[in-house]
Amino acid sequence: xQVYRHRLITRIWHWLNAFxxxxxxxxxxxxxxxxxxxxWGQYGANFDPAWLELPRWPGWMTIPSYYSLAGARHWHLxxxxxxxFGLLIFMIWSLANRHFQRDLRIRAAELSPANLAGxxxxxxxxxxxxxxNPRAYNIFQKIAxxxxxxxxxxxxxxxxxxMAPGMWPWLIDLFGGRQSARSVHFIAMAAMSxxxxxxxxxxxxxxxxxEIRSMITGWWKVPE
Amino acid sequence: MITRRTLILGTGTVMLAGxxxxxxxxxxxxADDANRFLQRSITGRAAxxxxxxxxxxxxxxxVNGTANPNTPEYYALAANRFADWRLRxxxxxxxxxxxxxxxxxxxxxxxxITRHDCVEGWSAIGxxxxxxxxTLLRLAGLRDTARYLVFHCxxxxxxxxxxxxxxxVDAFHPQxxxxxxxxxxxxxxxxxxxxxxxxxxxxGYKHAKYxxxxxxxxxxxxxxxxxxxxxxxxxxxxxxxGI
Numbered sequence: 001x002q003v004y005r006h007r008l009i010t011r012i013w014h015w016l017n018a019f020x021x022x023x024x025x026x027x028x029x030x031x032x033x034x035x036x037x038x039x040w041g042q043y044g045a046n047f048d049p050a051w052l053e054l055p056r057w058p059g060w061m062t063i064p065s066y067y068s069l070a071g072a073r074h075w076h077l078x079x080x081x082x083x084x085f086g087l088l089i090f091m092i093w094s095l096a097n098r099h100f101q102r103d104l105r106i107r108a109a110e111l112s113p114a115n116l117a118g119x120x121x122x123x124x125x126x127x128x129x130x131x132x133n134p135r136a137y138n139i140f141q142k143i144a145x146x147x148x149x150x151x152x153x154x155x156x157x158x159x160x161x162x163m164a165p166g167m168w169p170w171l172i173d174l175f176g177g178r179q180s181a182r183s184v185h186f187i188a189m190a191a192m193s194x195x196x197x198x199x200x201x202x203x204x205x206x207x208x209x210x211e212i213r214s215m216i217t218g219w220w221k222v223p224e
Numbered sequence: 225m226i227t228r229r230t231l232i233l234g235t236g237t238v239m240l241a242g243x244x245x246x247x248x249x250x251x252x253x254x255a256d257d258a259n260r261f262l263q264r265s266i267t268g269r270a271a272x273x274x275x276x277x278x279x280x281x282x283x284x285x286x287v288n289g290t291a292n293p294n295t296p297e298y299y300a301l302a303a304n305r306f307a308d309w310r311l312r313x314x315x316x317x318x319x320x321x322x323x324x325x326x327x328x329x330x331x332x333x334x335x336x337i338t339r340h341d342c343v344e345g346w347s348a349i350g351x352x353x354x355x356x357x358x359t360l361l362r363l364a365g366l367r368d369t370a371r372y373l374v375f376h377c378x379x380x381x382x383x384x385x386x387x388x389x390x391x392x393v394d395a396f397h398p399q400x401x402x403x404x405x406x407x408x409x410x411x412x413x414x415x416x417x418x419x420x421x422x423x424x425x426x427x428g429y430k431h432a433k434y435x436x437x438x439x440x441x442x443x444x445x446x447x448x449x450x451x452x453x454x455x456x457x458x459x460x461x462x463x464x465x466g467i
Contacts, residue, residue, distance in 0.1 A: 026243070035345035042276065043339060045346035047284040064244045069343065070460040071247040077467065078255035081262075164467040165341045166267060166425025169274040178339060178347050 003135050005220035010099060013090040014215055017153075020083040021192060023075055024156075026063035028189060030072035033057055038186055042177035051183070084157050091149070103137055104146050110139045128206050134222040144195060152192050159185040248460055260464040269393050273424035276337040282348040285340075285406065287414035290386065293379035293434055301378075306418040311402075315374070315439035318365030325404065325418050331355035334401050342428040343461065352422050354403040358396045360438070366392075370440035374447050375421050378434035381454060388432040389444055389452040389463075390423055399424040402435065427465035429455045 006014070037050035044050070059065040063075050094100045109115065119139050122128070130136055137145065162171045162181035175181035203211045207223065214220035246252065292298075301309045306325050313321040335353040357373070373395045377386040394400055401422045404411050411417040416433025423430050430453070444450060449457035456463050 023243075031345065035342070037346075042280055043282045043347045043349045045282065045284075045286045045342075045348050047286060048282065064247045066244070068247065070455075070462075073343070073462065074247055074249075074252040074255070074460070075243070077259055077462070078252040081255055081258060161467075163341070164263065165339065165427060166263065166271065166273045166466060168267060168271075172274055178341065182345060 001222045002219045003222060004218050005135060005214050006218050007097065007099065008218070009090065009093045009097070011215055011218060013086055016086050017083065017090075020079045020086065021196070023063060023079045024083060025189060025193065026061065027072040027075035027079070028185075029057040030062035030064065030067075031069060031076060032186065033062065033067065034069040038183045039179040040176070040183060041179055042172075044179035044182075052186075080157075080160060083153070087149070087153050087157070103135075104142055104149070106139070106142050106146065110142070115139060126205055128202070129223070144199070148192070148195055152188055152195070155188045156185060156192065159188060256462040256464050259462075259467055263466045264393065270397065271425075272399055273338055276339065276349050278337060278351070281337060281350055281407065285348045285350045285415070286346075288342060288428065290379035290381075290433065291414045293377075295378065295380065298378045298434065302413060302417070309418055311419060311435060312437040313360055313364045313440075314437065315441055316367040316370040317361075317440050318367060319363070321360065321364050323360075328355060328402065328419065329404060331359050334398070335405075336399055336401070336422075336424070338399065338422070338424045340428055340431070343465065351405075351407050352401060352403040353405040353408075354401045354419070354422070356398065357400045357402055357421070357438075358398075360402070361395060361440075364440075366440055369442045372441050372444055372452070374439040374441055374444070375432040375435055376437040376439065377432050378436050381458070384448075384454060384458070386432065386434070386454045387448055388421070388430050388454070389441075389447065390421075390426075390430065394423050394425065397423075397425070425466060429453070429461060430465050 032054075033056040036054045036056055037044070037046075038052040039048055039050055062072070064071045091100075116139060122138070123140065128138060128141075130138070158171065159175055159181045161167055162175050163178055163185070172178055172181065175184055207221075210221050210223075310322045310324055311328065313323070332355060333353055334356055335351060337349065337351045339347050339349045341347050361373075370392070372389050372391055374387060374389045377388075379386045390400070399422070402419050403416075403422050404419050406412075406415050411420065416431075416435075419435045420433040421431050421435065439447075441447060444452040444463075448454065451457045452463040453461070455461040
């Protein structure tokens, strides 16, 4: 049995966003290489204490692969716009077509310990969908997808904007300073990378071909 | 057989390998103009960059870029504590100026505690003092055809003199000053003595040090290699360094 699982706007946004995120992580790591130290507060430079100091990221992880802060910024500042406006359009569209309300709304009962434990057991047994309602996302999917769309991506966009020298003072203060915003930006990138690893692992476990096809054509085969 | 998976993986590899060659493509560079438009639209053209309290200043304000121009001409000026130094303001102006440091210090002053953000990622907060650039431009009488201000500097990278440029929106912004003091002391050589530009809504490389001449121009095409600044010309940094 096949079900139509992902609408066109969802599929387009998914791939556009996936590509943008990969470019932004690669170019972001190159930008980080120019000053691989992170601070908390309004200021932070070489003579100030850093809470994190890392070696430079290797070339196979960065965009471009050779050292170029200017080149990385070309990629980063272009795809930052693609990511931000893509998310904005996807959000408005998904409210209008009720994708968010229907598929991502988390109900209180789903967060009960019994339901969470039951779903965790089902994941452990590689059962990811409810046979009664195969189109519905399980609670962990909802938390992960809603977390990315409503928390991580907006946090990355706002902390990125807060690094602009002339940005609204209230936005800089929201993060506790420009260097704090830079640290939050990095931590949110790490969280996004963690999501990507888990997401890809679960696509593999749930059936790579079927899952990827559903995000290309929209049609998903319900597992037997 | 080409499965979707190999197709996707193959496409991914080609795209990553292609990244390097797209790095300086005009498509990516178009984001500079878009970001300038968006930033000025959302924050407002006259919006002030965040200002800080005296106790929020960096304990040490690090020196970056040129720490000393190291030219015979500059040494001669510095040896005399810049008594023979003059700032020229010329180009598309009605009344070209040649101002000494005491003359600049006697103009109406503005002091501001602001954050210096380097393109590399670090920030330092300090108190800067000097006249607003707008004051000098009114004294010189900017012509209607002037669109940009070019800042010519005493320092060189190899054979190339450092220069930078800004448009009139930033030139007449209240926080755009010509600073001769940092943290209540006369500017030292490392920070750009005797005079440097502060253009607080842009990144550090726009804040030209060791100022010698301010030139009003209609176009940046004839200056340097035409991209509006030393780092823009030689390394491809954005001309509008607002983010």
